[in-house]
Amino acid sequence: MAAAQYTVHTSTLFDPKKKAFVTNVSITVDPTSGLIVDVYERKPDSLGSTVPEGDVDLRGKIVMPGFVDAHTHIMLHSYDERPALNQKRDESIPERIIRATHHCRTALLAGYTTYRDLSSESMGEMDAQIRDCINRGLIPGPRLFVATRALASTGSYELRSENHANGVCYPRGGEAVDGVDEIRTAVRRRVAAGADLIKFFVDYRRRIMRYPPAQQHPYIPGSLHPPKDPNPDYLVFAQEEVEAIVKEAAMAKMPVVCHAGTIEGAIMAVKAGVATIEHAYFANEELFKLMVEKDCLFVPTLAICERVHAKRFHEIMEQSKLAYKLGVRFAAGGDTGTYPHGQSVRELELLREAGMPLEETLESCTVGGWEACGKDLCGMRFGWFEKGLRADIIALRTDPREDPKALRRVDFVMKDGNIFKRDGKAVGMIADDHEWDR
Ligand SMILES: [Zn+2]
Structure with a gap:
């Protein structure tokens, strides 16, 4: 009835x-x-x-x-509790699913009716399946728009260990793809696997063994005399590969989300026509002006930067201030999950601290969030x-x-x-x- x-x-x-x-x-x-x-x-x-x-x-x-949180991971819980590597390697699938179920309920009760969930973190397509469980009324949670597996090139966003000798095996995370043809196939596979959007890494910390025994993320500097920046972000795709992602996604009417740590990478992605830039730990006026010109949204993830880039945090806040001043459109999303679900509003508090007026902040977590989900491409309107x-x-x-x-x-x-x-x-x-x- x-x-x-x-x-x-x-x-x-x-x-x-x-x-x-x-x-x-x-x-x-x-x-x-x-x-x-x-x-x-x-x-x-x-x-x-x-x-x-x-x-x-x-x-x-x-x-x-x-509220719309434009950058979340339902499959992660706070890095304060356990580093990402250990969550992915050590926690069982039921535990990760049950945790995700709790995260969804917590988020909804905190006022978050939509989550843009940007990769399943070694859980394959299970983010799409949880989305469907919520939509079928089996569990309470925000409306999810999911990426399933993120795309990156070989040896970039992959869990690695220094001990491969005994067949050490980590659960696969992102899809490692190289070259235009493989990229087209991978995007098609994401579409078929139930993704609502395509997420890719344009750059990442690639040099895991450059200075052993330093580990990949989460970074543990164990070296006696490490170089100044032992594992910097480098490009993982060439321009033509980035363009192939965007073009292929456009055929399936899907927005593309780009993780960028470098100015160079972010510029490549904005030029190719991505919908949003995540993080931009390094950014400048040239990048922000291009984002305005290309109508690309900025998701600065200040809440995670506050935790993992504490040394540069002041500079990162200044970058957001500059972006706002230059007229870049924001969508609020803190990389929720790396810090506790239910505390997404930390991102909004930090945007306020960066000088954004309250009304603009509230717009970035409502209309801005909807735009980050692809506007009408997402099939509905909210915010x-x-x-x-x-x-x-x-x-x-x-x-x-x-x-x-x-x-x-x-x-x-x-x-x-x-x-x-x-x-x-x-x-x-x-x-x-x-x-x-x-
Ligand atoms: Zn993230």
Whole structure:
């Protein structure tokens, strides 16, 4: 039986399209289609102290679209708990899946209704399969747009050990591909495997054994006299290979996401037409101007930089400041998973610290997030309030214009017209428990 439509009444609502807080807006949603069916401004005093039966009263709270995290890894948990290498090598598939299930629930309860999940981290296509489990209502979680396996060239983004003699075997992570033909095949394989977007590495730390016993990521400098930069980022693809990725993905109407650590690599990718640049640990005016020209979004992942690039963090923050000043469009995503799921808003707090106004920050984790998912290529709209968009609505207990921690105080979460958190408490956590289903 189709569930009845109902209306959410708000007193203060953040409108990402206007980049402004507006008053007295009501939103009617359809939990069956998961869509917003109407958005209207109420006349003053049109509601009494209570709302009509079946409606939701969010007056007194700060309402906004569900957050979008543009750079996550559901398959990872915090590097503070265990380095990535050990997670991939030592944790069983059931453990990693169960952890991912927890991560998805935690993210949703923190207000994240969409995750752009940028590679399964040695879990093959299981990110796509978890996405499907969420979409089938088996587990609660954000709407996922997944990359499955990232592409990189031979010997670049691959788990390696210094001991191959006894057949040491690591689970395969990214796809190692070389040359235009292999790249075309690999993109086609990703499309068929259920990817929503194509992620590739344009550069990476390639020289694992340049100065033994230094290890690949996570880097453990064990050498007595290491050179200044023992394992720098170098290009892993040539320009024609990068162009082949973008062209092949375009045939399948898929956005391309590029991990870039070097200015050189980022410029190559932007020229080829990628949708987003991740990290850009090194960046300059030339790169940012090109990104503006080519309409390429920036996902600076400040939250992971704060942890792993602490020495250069001030410089990295200055780069984001420069990008904002030059008019680059941002999508907020901190590389969530490398630090705990549920704390994605750390990225938003850091964007504020880098000088971005609150309204712009909130736009980068709503409309910016949708754009990073490929805009209309992703097959749906979300991230602002309009008829026909996914009904993703969250409410904060305090006002972010006054309380710097307000984005951590998520009191209400709705995704696709279904409520998952109400008055600060989880609801609808199992498929049969949706309020509209009773
Ligand atoms: Zn990442």
